[in-house]
Amino acid sequence: MEDIIKEDILEEVESCEPNFWQRLFSNKMAVFGAIVILILFIIAIFAPLIAPYSFDAIDLPQMLKGPNTENILGTDEFGRDIFSRIVYGSRISLKVGFIAVGISLVIGTILGALAGYYGGITDYIISGITDIAYSFPVSLLAIAFVAALGRSLTNLIFAVALVSWSGYARLVRGQFISLRNREFIEATKILGMSDVRIIFKHMLPNSMAPIIVLTTLEIPKAIIVESSLSFLGLGVPPPAPSWGSIMSSGRAYIMEAPWIAIFPGLMMALAVLGFNLFGDALRDTLDPRLKD
Amino acid sequence: MDEFVLEVRDLSICFYSGRKEIPAVENLSFNISKGETLGIVGESGSGKTVTSLSIMQLIPNPPGKITGGEMIFGSLDLLKADDDIIRQIRGNNISMIFQEPMTSLNPVYTIGEQLSEVFSTHQKLSKKESMKRSLEMLKQVKIPLAEKRMKQYPHELSGGMRQRVMIAMALACMPEILIADEPTTALDVTIQSQILHLIREMKEKMNTAVILITHNMGVVAEMADNVMVMYCGRALEYADVRTLFKEPKHPYTIGLLNSIPRIKGGRRKLYAIKGSVPVPGEVTAGCRFNSRCEDVFEKCRIEEPPFFEVGASKVRCWKYEGKGVTV
Numbered sequence: 001m002e003d004i005i006k007e008d009i010l011e012e013v014e015s016c017e018p019n020f021w022q023r024l025f026s027n028k029m030a031v032f033g034a035i036v037i038l039i040l041f042i043i044a045i046f047a048p049l050i051a052p053y054s055f056d057a058i059d060l061p062q063m064l065k066g067p068n069t070e071n072i073l074g075t076d077e078f079g080r081d082i083f084s085r086i087v088y089g090s091r092i093s094l095k096v097g098f099i100a101v102g103i104s105l106v107i108g109t110i111l112g113a114l115a116g117y118y119g120g121i122t123d124y125i126i127s128g129i130t131d132i133a134y135s136f137p138v139s140l141l142a143i144a145f146v147a148a149l150g151r152s153l154t155n156l157i158f159a160v161a162l163v164s165w166s167g168y169a170r171l172v173r174g175q176f177i178s179l180r181n182r183e184f185i186e187a188t189k190i191l192g193m194s195d196v197r198i199i200f201k202h203m204l205p206n207s208m209a210p211i212i213v214l215t216t217l218e219i220p221k222a223i224i225v226e227s228s229l230s231f232l233g234l235g236v237p238p239p240a241p242s243w244g245s246i247m248s249s250g251r252a253y254i255m256e257a258p259w260i261a262i263f264p265g266l267m268m269a270l271a272v273l274g275f276n277l278f279g280d281a282l283r284d285t286l287d288p289r290l291k292d
Numbered sequence: 293m294d295e296f297v298l299e300v301r302d303l304s305i306c307f308y309s310g311r312k313e314i315p316a317v318e319n320l321s322f323n324i325s326k327g328e329t330l331g332i333v334g335e336s337g338s339g340k341t342v343t344s345l346s347i348m349q350l351i352p353n354p355p356g357k358i359t360g361g362e363m364i365f366g367s368l369d370l371l372k373a374d375d376d377i378i379r380q381i382r383g384n385n386i387s388m389i390f391q392e393p394m395t396s397l398n399p400v401y402t403i404g405e406q407l408s409e410v411f412s413t414h415q416k417l418s419k420k421e422s423m424k425r426s427l428e429m430l431k432q433v434k435i436p437l438a439e440k441r442m443k444q445y446p447h448e449l450s451g452g453m454r455q456r457v458m459i460a461m462a463l464a465c466m467p468e469i470l471i472a473d474e475p476t477t478a479l480d481v482t483i484q485s486q487i488l489h490l491i492r493e494m495k496e497k498m499n500t501a502v503i504l505i506t507h508n509m510g511v512v513a514e515m516a517d518n519v520m521v522m523y524c525g526r527a528l529e530y531a532d533v534r535t536l537f538k539e540p541k542h543p544y545t546i547g548l549l550n551s552i553p554r555i556k557g558g559r560r561k562l563y564a565i566k567g568s569v570p571v572p573g574e575v576t577a578g579c580r581f582n583s584r585c586e587d588v589f590e591k592c593r594i595e596e597p598p599f600f601e602v603g604a605s606k607v608r609c610w611k612y613e614g615k616g617v618t619v
Binding site: 120182183184186187188189190191192193194197201202205206208 | 348350354379380381382383384387388390392395396397398399400401409410413414458461462
């Protein structure tokens with residue numbers, strides 16, 4: 001009886017403690033970041049409903065018009081609506097951001113896990129490759145990749161993945177090395193579990209927090225790489241709009257029609273800021289040392 | 293006595309540090325039969341834990357390496373068996389509990405999930421069945437409010453409770469051998485006795501052989517049937533628990549027993565064995581204990597003694613030369 005009463009009291013005490021989401025959203029930056037990301041998603045998913053024009057609707061009489069009631073963010077040199085192009089461009093940015101980061105997450109995590117778990121010669125080889133990939137200037141590697149294999153969305157995604165997997169490999173390797181000698185991992189070995197099971201069921205879930213944080217910080221990086229490649233003319237082939245390619249085309253008209261370059265630039269800055277703020281707040285919340 | 297579940301013969305384990313070769317265990321032999329509790333006692337660094345890890349084939353390699361010996365479990369030599377077989381034996385036939393219950397459970401899973409994993413790994417039971425068996429197991433180790441504990445995470449449990457969970461996990465598949473490596477060192481005294489009682493009760497219920505590793509003579513007296521005293525990777529004395537406490541033979545055992553504080557017998561300065569365990573790798577000639585022994589004489593420094601069988605004990609000391617049969 002006494003036990004039960006004590007349990008109830010304990011439970012009440014526990015429920016007073018703010019949970020993860022409450023703690024996360026008590027941070028105003030996290031709220032801002034989350035809202036930006038949410039809006040970005042809504043824009044990308046409902047692009048045809050939100051955009052007043054098609055992204056490639058050419059209307060030459062309307063070319064290079066400043067922001068007005070018909071084209072709220074103005075038009076480019078072919079009279080295409082900038083707002084519509086930015087809206088459709090968010091699809092490409094998010095697609096590249098998420099798919100590329102997803103691929104690098106899988107590759108990086110598996111390689112990092114193998115290196116960290118087995119150590120020795122396996123670690124030596126994988127760490128060597130990772131360090132080489134990590135030491136390349138991000139854009140240079142991506143540019144070389146796309147230049148060699150040609151412009152397409154798929155190549156763009158692989159190019160971005162190619163430059164970001166090494167971050168995951170290093171992170172996961174470090175996590176696994178610190179977990180490897182912990183007693184509960186030893187205990188799973190003593191209970192006769194296989195390596196695959198120990199890696200994926202016991203070690204990986206314990207490394208999830210930093211992986212998630214890294215992901216929220218890698219996505220904006222991927223968006224920037226995508227935009228820079230598009231800006232250099234190595235991104236998605238036209239007329240598909242990408243923030244980077246819109247900016248690139250606006251570069252020639254920067255004096256007479258600055259809105260072409262400014263608005264996609266602003267949009268990109270906002271998106272990157274949203275992801276970064278959310279990622280930072282997430283890290284602060286997940287880091288046990290910063291609790292209390 | 294009856295058949296042995298585990299026979300260890302001439303086990304030697306070495307650790308390599310740079311080019312140096314450091315023996316951790318040398319020519320260790322012991323047997324354990326069904327339902328027996330074997331206490332392994334010794335100071336820190338005497339090779340107790342290395343011995344237990346070697347039974348599980350979990351010596352980190354490198355730097356460690358089992359350099360010789362046999363370890364017969366049933367009809368199988370564990371030292372020669374391949375990894376798949378060893379994996380099936382771990383947790384199923386031979387199990388282990390650690391001294392540190394606070395960190396031996398995975399923080400991201402509930403107690404129920406971790407416990408049921410043992411059943412699904414070794415007995416290939418369905419999830420539902422595993423959960424049911426886990427709950428039974430928790431009740432057997434006398435965890436109050438077992439249904440609730442199943443859904444709790446390790447950090448929500450006390451040390452004693454976690455050690456009970458560890459025992460439940462170790463005994464889930466009714467192993468033939470349970471290795472308990474200082475199972476109570478990290479717990480406070482009242483919980484210690486509860487945990488020891490639990491281990492004994494579970495052992496009797498399942499007729500499991502227990503290898504109890506400890507440096508606490510009180511725990512040995514309470515739990516063990518037979519005792520092996522280890523020093524510097526060597527066994528110095530074997531005896532049944534009564535003989536060991538009544539008539540300790542080896543000067544080291546006598547020293548250990550004298551350094552237990554007693555309630556009766558008035559106030560006196562607590563005895564301590566002089567010096568400390570020699571640094572492993574500094575091979576000295578003769579008996580391993582000669583640098584700290586009070587009865588040391590010339591021969592001890594030259595030649596290592598064999599085992600002499602004196603009464604019910606086997607002891608590795610020159611003092612007993614001629615008084616017993618050489619083994």
